[in-house]
Amino acid sequence: KETFLKDYQPPAYLVDRVDLRIELDAQSTLVQSRLLCRPNQQTKKPLVLNGKRLEVVQVALNGSVLTRNRFTFTDGLLTIAHVPAEPFEVAVTTRINPAENTALEGLYLSSGNYCTQCEPEGFRTITCFPDRPDVMSVFTTTVIGDKTSCPVLLANGNLMASGDLDDGRHYATWHDPFPKPSYLFALVAGDLVRISDTFTTRSGRTVALHIYVEARNRDKCGHAMRSLKKAMRWDEEHFGREYDLDLYMIVAVDDFNMGAMENKGLNVFNSKYVLALPETATDADYEGIEAVIAHEYFHNWTGNRITCRDWFQLSLKEGLTVFRDQEFTADMSSRPVKRIEDVNIIRSLQFREDSGPMAHPVRPPSFVEINNFYTLTVYNKGAEVIRMLFTLLGAETFRQGMDIYFDRHDGQAVTCDDFVAAMETAWGKDLSQFKRWYSQAGTPELTVTGHYSAADQQFILEIEQSCPPTRESVVKEPFFMPIAIGLLDENGNALPVNTDAGTGTDTDTKMLILSEQRQQYFFPNITSKPTVSFLRNFSAPVKVHHAQSEEELHRLMTHDTDPFNRWEAGQTLSLRHILEQIANFQHQQPISIRHRLVRGLRDFLLDTDLDPAFTAMAVTLPTENWIGQQMTIIDPVAIFSVRQQFRAQIGLQLRDELLQRYHDLTGDIPYQYNAVEAARRTLRNTCLAYLLAPEIGGRLTPELLQLGTEQYQRSDNMTDSIAALGCVVNADAAAGAALLADFYTKWQHDPLVVDKWLALQAGCSLPGTLEHVKNLTGHASFSIKNPNKVRALIATFCATNHNQFHAADGHGYCFLGDQVIRLDPLNPQIAARMLTPLTQWRRYDPTRQQMMCEQLERIRRQPLVSDDVQEVVDRSLQK
Ligand code: ARG
Ligand code: ZN
Numbered sequence: 001k002e003t004f005l006k007d008y009q010p011p012a013y014l015v016d017r018v019d020l021r022i023e024l025d026a027q028s029t030l031v032q033s034r035l036l037c038r039p040n041q042q043t044k045k046p047l048v049l050n051g052k053r054l055e056v057v058q059v060a061l062n063g064s065v066l067t068r069n070r071f072t073f074t075d076g077l078l079t080i081a082h083v084p085a086e087p088f089e090v091a092v093t094t095r096i097n098p099a100e101n102t103a104l105e106g107l108y109l110s111s112g113n114y115c116t117q118c119e120p121e122g123f124r125t126i127t128c129f130p131d132r133p134d135v136m137s138v139f140t141t142t143v144i145g146d147k148t149s150c151p152v153l154l155a156n157g158n159l160m161a162s163g164d165l166d167d168g169r170h171y172a173t174w175h176d177p178f179p180k181p182s183y184l185f186a187l188v189a190g191d192l193v194r195i196s197d198t199f200t201t202r203s204g205r206t207v208a209l210h211i212y213v214e215a216r217n218r219d220k221c222g223h224a225m226r227s228l229k230k231a232m233r234w235d236e237e238h239f240g241r242e243y244d245l246d247l248y249m250i251v252a253v254d255d256f257n258m259g260a261m262e263n264k265g266l267n268v269f270n271s272k273y274v275l276a277l278p279e280t281a282t283d284a285d286y287e288g289i290e291a292v293i294a295h296e297y298f299h300n301w302t303g304n305r306i307t308c309r310d311w312f313q314l315s316l317k318e319g320l321t322v323f324r325d326q327e328f329t330a331d332m333s334s335r336p337v338k339r340i341e342d343v344n345i346i347r348s349l350q351f352r353e354d355s356g357p358m359a360h361p362v363r364p365p366s367f368v369e370i371n372n373f374y375t376l377t378v379y380n381k382g383a384e385v386i387r388m389l390f391t392l393l394g395a396e397t398f399r400q401g402m403d404i405y406f407d408r409h410d411g412q413a414v415t416c417d418d419f420v421a422a423m424e425t426a427w428g429k430d431l432s433q434f435k436r437w438y439s440q441a442g443t444p445e446l447t448v449t450g451h452y453s454a455a456d457q458q459f460i461l462e463i464e465q466s467c468p469p470t471r472e473s474v475v476k477e478p479f480f481m482p483i484a485i486g487l488l489d490e491n492g493n494a495l496p497v498n499t500d501a502g503t504g505t506d507t508d509t510k511m512l513i514l515s516e517q518r519q520q521y522f523f524p525n526i527t528s529k530p531t532v533s534f535l536r537n538f539s540a541p542v543k544v545h546h547a548q549s550e551e552e553l554h555r556l557m558t559h560d561t562d563p564f565n566r567w568e569a570g571q572t573l574s575l576r577h578i579l580e581q582i583a584n585f586q587h588q589q590p591i592s593i594r595h596r597l598v599r600g601l602r603d604f605l606l607d608t609d610l611d612p613a614f615t616a617m618a619v620t621l622p623t624e625n626w627i628g629q630q631m632t633i634i635d636p637v638a639i640f641s642v643r644q645q646f647r648a649q650i651g652l653q654l655r656d657e658l659l660q661r662y663h664d665l666t667g668d669i670p671y672q673y674n675a676v677e678a679a680r681r682t683l684r685n686t687c688l689a690y691l692l693a694p695e696i697g698g699r700l701t702p703e704l705l706q707l708g709t710e711q712y713q714r715s716d717n718m719t720d721s722i723a724a725l726g727c728v729v730n731a732d733a734a735a736g737a738a739l740l741a742d743f744y745t746k747w748q749h750d751p752l753v754v755d756k757w758l759a760l761q762a763g764c765s766l767p768g769t770l771e772h773v774k775n776l777t778g779h780a781s782f783s784i785k786n787p788n789k790v791r792a793l794i795a796t797f798c799a800t801n802h803n804q805f806h807a808a809d810g811h812g813y814c815f816l817g818d819q820v821i822r823l824d825p826l827n828p829q830i831a832a833r834m835l836t837p838l839t840q841w842r843r844y845d846p847t848r849q850q851m852m853c854e855q856l857e858r859i860r861r862q863p864l865v866s867d868d869v870q871e872v873v874d875r876s877l878q879k
Contacts, residue, residue, distance in 0.1 A: 001867065004366045005312040011130055012045040013037045015137040016087075016179075020127070020155075022107075024114055024145040024189055026099040029107065030057070033094075033127040035137075038087045047090065049078040050124035050131040053106070057093040078128040092128045101125075102785055102826040110255035111214060113190025114150070115268050117261055120311050120370045123182035133181040133308045134413040142173045145189045152212060154188040156180075156264045158247060176264055178244065179411065181307055186263030188212065188251045195221045199232050201242045207232075211274065212251040220275035223673065224250065224289055231294035234328050239402060241301045250274065250293070254751055257787050257829050258374065259292050262299035269296070272752055272788060278671035280753050282719040283678040290332060295325040301406065309413045311370045315362045315438075316416045318374075319382020323390070326383060333675045336563035337613045343538045343564070346384060348625035350376040351543070354443045355629075356839050357875045359470045363416050363438040368871040371829045377441070384541040385437045389420075391482045391511070391539050392434075393427050401426035433480040433515060441470040444479050446514075448546040452529040459487065459523040459530055463514055465542075471875075483512040484536035484562075490528055492559025497523060508561050509536055531555050536562040548572070550596070557600060567618050570600060575622050578642055579630055585638045593649045601650060605657055605687075612665065613679035616686040621646060624802050634843045640803035644765065647693035655691065662687040662707075671717035678719075685723035692727035700731050712739055722756055730765050744781075754781045755792040762796035769804050770811055773797045777819075784823060787830050794819050798837050805837060806844070810851035813838065817855035820869065821862055828866030835859075835869065839876040853877065 017036040023029060031054075037047065056073050059066045061080065071080045080090070101108035106125030107116050116122065124131040141155035147170050153162070157176030164170045192212040199207045209228055211221045228250070235241040249266045256270035273292040276285055302324065303317035330338040353359060353376050360373065362382045367373050390398045405422035416438050424431045444467045451460040463483065467476035486508050487495040497510040512521050523530075531552045535544055548556075556569035574597060581591045604610070604618040621643055628634040651658065665684035667677065692708050694700050708731070711724035725743060729736035740761065747753035758781070762773050776782055776793055783789050798805050798816045805812035816838060824831040841852035859865065860873045 002366050002368050003370075005310070005363070006365070008310055008312075011040050011132065011135050013047055013083075013130065013135075014040045015130060015135055018129075018137045018139045020139065020141045022126075022141065022143050022187060024098075024143065024150060026109060027097050029096050029098055031094045031096065031127045033092050033129070035090045035092070035129070036087065037083070037090055039085060044085060047080045047083045048130070049090075049092070049128035050076060050121070051078045051094065051128035052076045052121075053096070053101075053125045054127070055095040056128065057095050058091075059093075060091040062088050063091075073128075076124070094127050096126060103829065104255055104257050104787070104827060105829065107187065108255070110253040112149070113188070113192060113214075113253065114145075115188050115190075115251065115253050116186050116263075117257065117268065118185050118263070119183040119261060120314075121183070123185055126185075129182050131182050132310065133183055134310065136179040136181055136307070136411075136413060138175075138177065138179050139185060140173065140175045141185075141187065142171055143187055143189055144169055144171045149191060150189040152188070152190060152192045152194075154186075154212070154249060154251070154266055156184070156186055156266050157245065158265075176245075178264060178305070180264050180304060181413065184262070184264045184304055184307075186261070186266040186268055188266065188268065191215075192251070193218050195225060197225050197229070199229050199243070199248075201232075202236045203242060205242075205246070207243050207245070208247045210247065210249045212249065213271070213274065214252075217252065217271070217275050220277050220280070221252075223276045223281075223286055224252075224274045224293055227290040227293040228297060230290070230332065231297040231328060234294070234331065235298060235301070235324075238327070238331075239301070239324070239399070241406070243300065244305070248297075250296075254788070255786055257827070260296050262296040262303055264300075264304050267296045269293075270788065272755070275752060278673070278717040280718055280747075280750055282717075282722060282756075283673060283681055285718075286673040287329065287333065287678070291325050291329050294328045295321055298324045298328075305411065306406065306409045307413045309415050311367070311373070312363055312365070313415050314370075314373060315378045315382035315385075316414065316419055318379045319362065319384075320386050320419070322379050322383035323386040326387075334611050334613050334679065336567075337611065337617060337679075339537060339564055340567055340614075340617045342380070342383075344623060344626070345376070346380055346538075346541055347629070348623045350380050350541070351443050351629055352625060352840065353377055354381070354441060354470075355468065356842070357471075357878060358839055358872065359441045361437075361439050361441045361472060365439070365472050369828075369832070369867040371868055372832055372871055381541055388437070388482055388540055389423050389431075389434070391484070391537075392513075393423065397426050398423070431480075433478075436477055436479055440467065440473055440476050440479070442467045442476065444476075444481075444540075444542045446483075446535075446542050446544050446546075448532070448534055448544060450530075450532055452526065454529075457525055457527060459526040461485070461512075461521045461523070461532065462518070463512075463521070464518045465514060466517070478515060478517045479540075480513070480515045481540035481542070483514050483534070484509050484539040485512060486510070486533035486536060486560070486562060486565075487523065487526065487530035488533060488555060488559060489530060490555075492531075492555050494561050495526065495530060511539075514540075533560050533562055533565045535565075537564045538568075550576075554596075554600065558603065563614060567614070570604065570618050571622050573597060573600060574646075575627065575630065578622065578627055578639075578646065581642045581646075582627075582631075582635065582638045585642050586635060591642055591645050593646050593653075598650060598653050602654055602657055605654065605661060611679055612683035613675075616679075616683040619650075619686060619690075628802075628843070633845050634840075635845070636802040636806040637808075640765070641696060644693070644696055647690060648695040648698065651690040651693045658687045658691050662691065671719075681719050681723075685720065688723065689727055692731045694731045705732055705735055709735065709739065718753070718756075722760070726760055726763075729760055733766050733768075736764070736766075748781065751786075751788070755788050758782065758789065758792040759796040762793050763801050765801070765803065767804075769797065769801060770807070770815060774815065784819075785826060787827065790819075790823065790830055790834070795834060798834065806848060808847070810848075810854075813851050813855045817858050820859055824859075824862070824866050824869050825864060828868035831866065832868035832872050835872045835876075839872060841876070 015035045019034040021032040098107045105122040143153040153172035155174035160173045160175045162172040193215045195211045197209045245265045252271040252274035260269040302320045401423035447464045449462045494508040496507040498507045553569045553573045560566045601619045708724045708728040715721045
């Protein structure tokens with residue numbers, strides 16, 4: 001059942017108008033739909049509509065009911081063999097069961113309220129329709145519901161009419177004037193309260209902004225509303241994009257498979273990305289809300305006004321919109337820190353995906369279940385591809401390219417090629433080689449060598465690129481990419497490498513273009529051997545092999561003008577030391593941390609001229625995932641042990657400095673979420689985490705434990721209390737248990753805070769966590785039907801607690817197998833996602849490989865396996 005990009009065919013019929021009448025009932029919702037259809041081709045083909053998990057009650061053509069021999073409904077397709085050659089009307093009545101919908105796709109209930117998730121192929125579970133994004137229609141939706149249980153009735157667009165029916169029900173009719181694909185349809189109904197505000201667009205139109213939540217969350221929407229207004233202003237200022245309807249609605253629901261959904265005029269959000277109060281949400285949550293609200297808002301232009309021709313083009317809207325939300329967040333907070341965070345995601349997670357069995361290009365050539373391709377590759381690598389275009393063209397030309405894209409394609413369903421073509425027009429140069437980023441999977445690797453000739457006063461930089469084979473292509477053609485570099489002299493001063501740059505431009509950074517498999521770049525008039533600052537700002541999503549001396553790395557760490565590479569040099573140094581000690585650990589040699597590394601971290605820590613958020617990143621050791629990526633055989637126990645030992649040693653050796661900064665960074669105003677205050681808290685909590693990092697099997701002094709306990713008890717906000725709680729929980733089982741009990745008593749009524757409580761326990765690095773997690777799956781607060789709960793407890797353990805998930809006895813794998821088997825019949829999308837850690841089995845030693853495969857085989861043997869899980873398991877086990 002694999003679908004291929006190369007088989008794309010335009011739709012046989014278009015639907016100009018859709019009229020929906022939806023009578024809500026928990027077990028038996030009746031959906032009547034009237035489609036105004038029009039042939040899109042000369043040839044007379046049957047009309048084929050998608051329909052899944054629904055009962056077809058009646059089908060009519062141009063007003064007459066079709067008898068059963070005039071249409072078929074099998075294998076998810078409703079087919080009417082004979083339809084007129086002129087425009088015609090099809091009316092379909094279907095019956096569905098929202099209460100039974102645990103897949104959270106289509107129309108379902110969340111906390112007793114109705115909501116929808118139609119992207120990518122959920123609309124076909126509501127009614128029969130050509131459920132593909134290149135069919136764009138004007139929707140009118142009448143929602144009918146019970147007045148007491150559903151006082152609020154919402155759909156896309158503007159409210160046209162509403163009123164009472166004589167049977168105790170009421171109705172509301174919504175009309176969306178913008179043609180849209182079915183995946184952007186939304187309906188919400190239930191007992192919700194509304195928070196209202198307005199936004200005046202730059203052309204002077206007033207837009208009503210409504211956030212709908214359950215009554216108990218009424219006071220938690222302020223930050224989301226402020227974020228929305230910031231995003232609306234930012235898109236006007238940076239991309240010249242204005243909102244187009246008079247109403248923008250956001251609804252928060254507790255049961256949601258992903259982060260949020262950009263349905264036209266009616267976004268549906270995971271409540272995690274809406275609700276926040278200082279006492280319940282951390283700075284990271286505040287930043288996440290601002291980013292996701294912006295992301296969904298930005299989709300109105302990059303996704304809704306211009307949409308995808310087919311789902312292979314998903315990155316057309318997702319990569320671009322992630323790029324836009326990254327830029328927005330950079331403007332709202334610290335640009336270098338945001339860049340470091342994004343690069344960490346790419347290198348720790350996307351590179352891993354790119355080297356495993358699920359590796360696929362930014363534009364996948366085929367899929368079995370499209371839901372499996374909402375990935376780090378499509379989203380985050382897709383954003384890196386857009387960012388490379390931004391880097392190559394420069395901000396101004398890139399903006400012109402965006403304007404051309406909007407002008408050319410507004411109202412259309414297009415492809416990634418159309419996007420690149422708009423950029424080509426703006427740039428005036430050919431980008432056909434660049435497009436290999438869309439068709440070749442895998443992470444390119446660059447090998448860098450420098451040759452200095454004192455006699456010629458010349459420096460030559462040589463770059464060679466390669467890319468490992470992946471499923472869709474074994475032999476890779478060279479990629480086209482921007483490589484930003486700088487050169488530093490022996491004192492760390494920047495050498496002017498960009499001499500042909502105009503005035504006012506950065507003369508420190510040279511943008512090289514790599515397009516061949518091997519290329520040399522010449523730098524004249526270099527009077528001494530330079531230190532290369534390579535791939536500044538991570539200008540391309542690649543792995544770099546570059547033999548630099550410790551001295552050079554220290555020079556970059558202290559003097560580079562590119563903040564990203566200052567951070568990067570420190571990470572490279574740490575990584576080298578960690579890998580060296582991992583080898584010791586594996587040979588039962590004692591582990592030690594080098595003094596020079598500690599001193600480097602100390603210099604960062606004491607440099608009060610730096611942004612504290614940057615300092616926090618600079619003193620944080622590389623992630624376990626990123627360390628693992630460097631190893632031929634990942635040894636999760638060695639990685640954890642060495643990293644943990646380093647952390648404990650840093651805490652001990654820099655104790656005075658850490659305490660000093662910890663106290664200096666104490667805030668004296670009540671909690672506020674802004675870049676400066678959040679940065680202060682981040683560094684302060686980073687200091688606390690070092691101070692409370694225990695040696696493996698070791699105990700902390702009561703004074704240090706007390707420092708954590710006191711912060712937990714005294715703080716007025718979730719950021720500081722959960723940070724302190726986490727430190728204590730990971731340092732001392734007894735003290736941790738006491739605080740966890742206190743925390744639960746205090747917050748058991750708040751689902752999002754309970755998620756944090758579950759995640760903290762699942763991520764605990766002290767022994768015995770698996771048993772504890774198993775017990776928690778039976779706890780009153782846990783529900784396997786709620787994706788946030790599953791992510792908090794099961795995914796946190798299996799995907800982040802590497803040391804214990806990969807325990808030598810294989811119990812972690814068995815636990816994950818059990819959970820996937822339990823989850824798959826309920827929610828296939830989430831079940832398939834939970835499998836990610838097992839897909840990586842080839843990276844481990846033979847014993848672990850075998851145990852991981854056993855679980856995959858066991859899942860495959862289940863009597864009913866969803867397409868979602870089947871595809872991931874099959875690809876993982878493929879030879
Ligand atoms: N378009 C949404 C976003 O990126 C994601 C929705 C995907 N949903 C899904 N079930 N795969 O904002
Ligand atoms: Zn998106």
